[in-house]
Amino acid sequence: MSVxxxxxxxxxEAGPGKREQTKAQNRDAILKAARAVFSExxxxxxxxxxxxxxxxxxxxTFYNYYRSKEEVAKALVADVAQRLRPILRAQREQAxxxxxxxxxxxxxxxxxxxxxxxxxxxxxxxxxxxxxIKVQTPGQGAVxxxxxxxxxxxxELGLGPRxxxxxxxxxxxxxxxxxxxxxxxxDPIDLDAAADFAVNLILHGVSAMPRRHPA
Amino acid sequence: MSVxxxxxxxxxEAGPGKREQTKAQNRDAILKAARAVFSExxxxxxxxxxxxxxxxxxxxTFYNYYRSKEEVAKALVADVAQRLRPILRAQREQAxxxxxxxxxxxxxxxxxxxxxxxxxxxxxxxxxxxxxIKVQTPGQGAVxxxxxxxxxxxxELGLGPRxxxxxxxxxxxxxxxxxxxxxxxxDPIDLDAAADFAVNLILHGVSAMPRRHPA
Amino acid sequence: MSVxxxxxxxxxEAGPGKREQTKAQNRDAILKAARAVFSExxxxxxxxxxxxxxxxxxxxTFYNYYRSKEEVAKALVADVAQRLRPILRAQREQAxxxxxxxxxxxxxxxxxxxxxxxxxxxxxxxxxxxxxIKVQTPGQGAVxxxxxxxxxxxxELGLGPRxxxxxxxxxxxxxxxxxxxxxxxxDPIDLDAAADFAVNLILHGVSAMPRRHPA
Amino acid sequence: MSVxxxxxxxxxEAGPGKREQTKAQNRDAILKAARAVFSExxxxxxxxxxxxxxxxxxxxTFYNYYRSKEEVAKALVADVAQRLRPILRAQREQAxxxxxxxxxxxxxxxxxxxxxxxxxxxxxxxxxxxxxIKVQTPGQGAVxxxxxxxxxxxxELGLGPRxxxxxxxxxxxxxxxxxxxxxxxxDPIDLDAAADFAVNLILHGVSAMPRRHPA
DNA sequence: CATGAATGAGCATTCATTCAT
DNA sequence: AATGAATGAATGCTCATTCAT
Numbered sequence: 080m081s082v083x084x085x086x087x088x089x090x091x092e093a094g095p096g097k098r099e100q101t102k103a104q105n106r107d108a109i110l111k112a113a114r115a116v117f118s119e120x121x122x123x124x125x126x127x128x129x130x131x132x133x134x135x136x137x138x139x140t141f142y143n144y145y146r147s148k149e150e151v152a153k154a155l156v157a158d159v160a161q162r163l164r165p166i167l168r169a170q171r172e173q174a175x176x177x178x179x180x181x182x183x184x185x186x187x188x189x190x191x192x193x194x195x196x197x198x199x200x201x202x203x204x205x206x207x208x209x210x211x212i213k214v215q216t217p218g219q220g221a222v223x224x225x226x227x228x229x230x231x232x233x234x235e236l237g238l239g240p241r242x243x244x245x246x247x248x249x250x251x252x253x254x255x256x257x258x259x260x261x262x263x264x265x266d267p268i269d270l271d272a273a274a275d276f277a278v279n280l281i282l283h284g285v286s287a288m289p290r291r292h293p294a
Numbered sequence: 295m296s297v298x299x300x301x302x303x304x305x306x307e308a309g310p311g312k313r314e315q316t317k318a319q320n321r322d323a324i325l326k327a328a329r330a331v332f333s334e335x336x337x338x339x340x341x342x343x344x345x346x347x348x349x350x351x352x353x354x355t356f357y358n359y360y361r362s363k364e365e366v367a368k369a370l371v372a373d374v375a376q377r378l379r380p381i382l383r384a385q386r387e388q389a390x391x392x393x394x395x396x397x398x399x400x401x402x403x404x405x406x407x408x409x410x411x412x413x414x415x416x417x418x419x420x421x422x423x424x425x426x427i428k429v430q431t432p433g434q435g436a437v438x439x440x441x442x443x444x445x446x447x448x449x450e451l452g453l454g455p456r457x458x459x460x461x462x463x464x465x466x467x468x469x470x471x472x473x474x475x476x477x478x479x480x481d482p483i484d485l486d487a488a489a490d491f492a493v494n495l496i497l498h499g500v501s502a503m504p505r506r507h508p509a
Numbered sequence: 510m511s512v513x514x515x516x517x518x519x520x521x522e523a524g525p526g527k528r529e530q531t532k533a534q535n536r537d538a539i540l541k542a543a544r545a546v547f548s549e550x551x552x553x554x555x556x557x558x559x560x561x562x563x564x565x566x567x568x569x570t571f572y573n574y575y576r577s578k579e580e581v582a583k584a585l586v587a588d589v590a591q592r593l594r595p596i597l598r599a600q601r602e603q604a605x606x607x608x609x610x611x612x613x614x615x616x617x618x619x620x621x622x623x624x625x626x627x628x629x630x631x632x633x634x635x636x637x638x639x640x641x642i643k644v645q646t647p648g649q650g651a652v653x654x655x656x657x658x659x660x661x662x663x664x665e666l667g668l669g670p671r672x673x674x675x676x677x678x679x680x681x682x683x684x685x686x687x688x689x690x691x692x693x694x695x696d697p698i699d700l701d702a703a704a705d706f707a708v709n710l711i712l713h714g715v716s717a718m719p720r721r722h723p724a
Numbered sequence: 725m726s727v728x729x730x731x732x733x734x735x736x737e738a739g740p741g742k743r744e745q746t747k748a749q750n751r752d753a754i755l756k757a758a759r760a761v762f763s764e765x766x767x768x769x770x771x772x773x774x775x776x777x778x779x780x781x782x783x784x785t786f787y788n789y790y791r792s793k794e795e796v797a798k799a800l801v802a803d804v805a806q807r808l809r810p811i812l813r814a815q816r817e818q819a820x821x822x823x824x825x826x827x828x829x830x831x832x833x834x835x836x837x838x839x840x841x842x843x844x845x846x847x848x849x850x851x852x853x854x855x856x857i858k859v860q861t862p863g864q865g866a867v868x869x870x871x872x873x874x875x876x877x878x879x880e881l882g883l884g885p886r887x888x889x890x891x892x893x894x895x896x897x898x899x900x901x902x903x904x905x906x907x908x909x910x911d912p913i914d915l916d917a918a919a920d921f922a923v924n925l926i927l928h929g930v931s932a933m934p935r936r937h938p939a
Numbered sequence: 940c941a942t943g944a945a946t947g948a949g950c951a952t953t954c955a956t957t958c959a960t
Numbered sequence: 961a962a963t964g965a966a967t968g969a970a971t972g973c974t975c976a977t978t979c980a981t
Binding site: 556557572577 | 974975
């Protein structure tokens with residue numbers, strides 16, 4: 080027979096009580112597990128069970144924090160947004176013409192995905208299942224949402240060229256996304272090369288690009 | 295003793311037997327249902343059962359034609375490739391400089407996805423499930439594979455500008471994909487506007503773009 | 510601040526918690542159902558679904574306890590082995606010549622299958638399906654394994670006659686199995702008659718058998 | 725366009741017409757396939773589909789000859805019975821005492837299963853699935869039925885010792901079955917050794933057995 | 940709040956059997 | 961009589977979610 084004495088909140092001092100602390104820990108553990116699982120299996124293929132397993136918690140516990148896979152994904156998205164948004168805002172506020180904004184924003188974006196790489200895993204190894212299907216994780220989706228919003232803000236403020244802004248946004252996003260991806264796939268990762276390429280292409284087009292091999 | 299005369303295929307005008315006919319019909323029905331289901335639910339979320347239900351056939355019948363969801367997807371991909379490839383090849387063969395190739399290829403691609411629109415559904419209405427996750431159908435994946443291959447061919451032949459071809463391909467694909475998508479979402483669909491925008495952007499960059507609203 | 514006193518296992522007389530109790534009950538229910546189903550349908554013909562149905566539990570519950578039909582069978586086998594093995598060991602240790610061992614082992618075996626009768630059902634009523642095919646349940650298979658092992662031990666120790674031990678074991682098993690079966694089919698069950706017959710036959714052969722009907 | 729001329733029964737001469745011939749061929753092919761499949765997979769695990777596949781015929785054709793797996797099994801059983809029965813009958817008629825009958829019958833049985841070995845495969849390789857479960861093919865079941873019937877005939881005629889004939893039959897069958905099995909498993913197969921062992925055991929019991937290794 | 944067993948809907952797949960050709 | 965596609969019941973198993981402890 081054993082007697083267990085628990086003192087769950089044994090102090091007056093400020094800070095989260097043990098209760099709140101564990102709650103935060105669990106919430107974090109679930110988010111971390113979800114990030115890993117989404118990255119490894121892809122969002123759709125991942126199951127709540129996968130996340131729970133990774134967590135080590137009891138299955139019921141998951142539902143004390145999130146009601147479904149979708150909800151965890153939303154939380155993940157919010158997390159990314161919260162970290163990326165101020166960075167992009169800073170770029171907007173610093174920039175005084177479109178060129179400088181573009182340069183700053185693209186570099187900020189590239190830096191961000193480099194930093195996140197360690198959270199997300201190498202990209203999409205689950206492409207094995209079907210080589211033609213690109214799978215996004217909620218985090219990746221969130222990043223694009225953010226930069227899209229940022230670009231729109233700038234364009235709507237009239238800072239950019241006076242062109243079809245919807246098309247322009249779409250194009251910028253496409254370039255950033257795809258070049259960013261290639262950048263991550265290379266070793267070593269060369270942010271400057273990728274950013275210069277993207278910015279130059281968008282600003283001056285292919286015709287003004289520096290020759291790669293001045294044969 | 296009896297003499298039996300069989301005329302199993304009595305003439306050139308004879309069509310396929312009833313058996314072959316219904317077989318072809320079923321195969322088609324399954325492909326059509328799969329296309330619709332993939333488009334509505336996304337490839338990963340779609341289940342074989344969903345496809346079967348859409349088909350109206352008995353569940354066992356599906357397996358007389360395809361062994362799995364993956365196999366139907368492959369068939370869908372092959373179908374797209376088979377239709378898109380000759381078009382892109384023609385563009386490559388006609389073009390004598392990068393500008394003309396780019397123009398032709400982008401228009402061909404835009405035309406193709408306009409034609410396919412009715413097969414693919416309006417884009418991705420299954421974003422309801424998670425608005426941050428872009429889901430590709432096998433068909434869409436196949437299209438990108440094809441144009442990527444086409445671009446690579448051209449760039450490797452030295453027709454294009456002498457820049458980092460991997461980055462360039464990535465950027466072109468990104469621009470085409472995202473602008474194409476916006477084009478489809480507009481009503482009326484204006485291929486010329488979209489193609490002009492994309493081609494100009496890539497060739498001369500934002501700086502040389504015509505003003506949209508010469509206010 | 511709060512003090513929580515937990516008495517998770519407060520004493521020797523405390524039984525298992527309700528959770529553990531129902532778990533044990535379920536495990537037992539599954540085993541019992543499996544025994545019945547194997548006995549009625551035969552091992553191969555029995556499906557996991559059959560066992561589940563018999564159980565009254567939800568289908569998923571089965572898989573909380575066993576991963577497959579094979580696993581339940583293994584549990585059944587282990588159960589039989591655990592109960593039969595010590596009995597046979599005792600016989601071996603008591604016996605000082607082959608005759609006494611044989612007598613003890615056969616009686617022990619016959620007694621065991623009489624006791625198990627209520628678990629196994631009457632033998633193989635599923636012969637309806639095909640009267641020529643004898644079907645064994647995992648339990649029956651386990652019993653034969655055990656007595657075979659026991660006989661082999663004795664023979665290898667040199668206690669038995671110095672003959673081809675593989676053949677001898679095979680013959681003993683065959684006699685015990687088939688006479689035991691006939692014994693169970695009779696009403697009333699007469700263990701002594703069956704055991705005497707089997708032991709005498711093996712020891713002295715048909716020539717020395719007592720006449721049945723001294724007409 | 726092709727014209728096919730078939731002369732399915734082009735003659736008056738006796739013998740089966742092509743029609744009957746193909747019918748017999750198909751029937752045979754099915755039986756042969758069934759034998760092989762039962763032997764490889766076990767009776768229960770074998771499916772009608774397995775048999776059909778092995779046959780090369782169309783699935784529908786099977787049902788023109790047999791209505792189910794059970795029916796093919798019955799046909800297989802009848803076939804074995806038809807071949808084994810006269811052999812055993814001859815033994816009965818030749819024998820004038822129990823000893824000679826037993827000797828003849830056991831040898832006949834052993835010879836038969838040696839001959840059939842090539843039809844049945846090596847015994848039961850599908851024991852992998854569950855090592856405790858012995859699986860019988862319909863053919864094997866049929867053989868035991870036959871020799872059991874033969875023994876019963878002899879015993880009921882009063883030729884054998886006046887003992888409990890049901891028990892005696894059971895014991896004989898058990899010995900013959902198990903020793904026969906061991907005989908088949910050895911290389912080289914030694915019919916005489918096995919038969920001598922079995923006959924001696926039954927007639928005189930273990931006490932009178934010749935020592936194996938007169939150390 | 941944490942736990943983890945119970946639940947039953949759902950899924951992929953196979954199979955015996957039928958029947959139009 | 962042969963064919964082989966169609967059928968839909970059945971199977972093994974997984975999963976999200978609930979809820980008593």
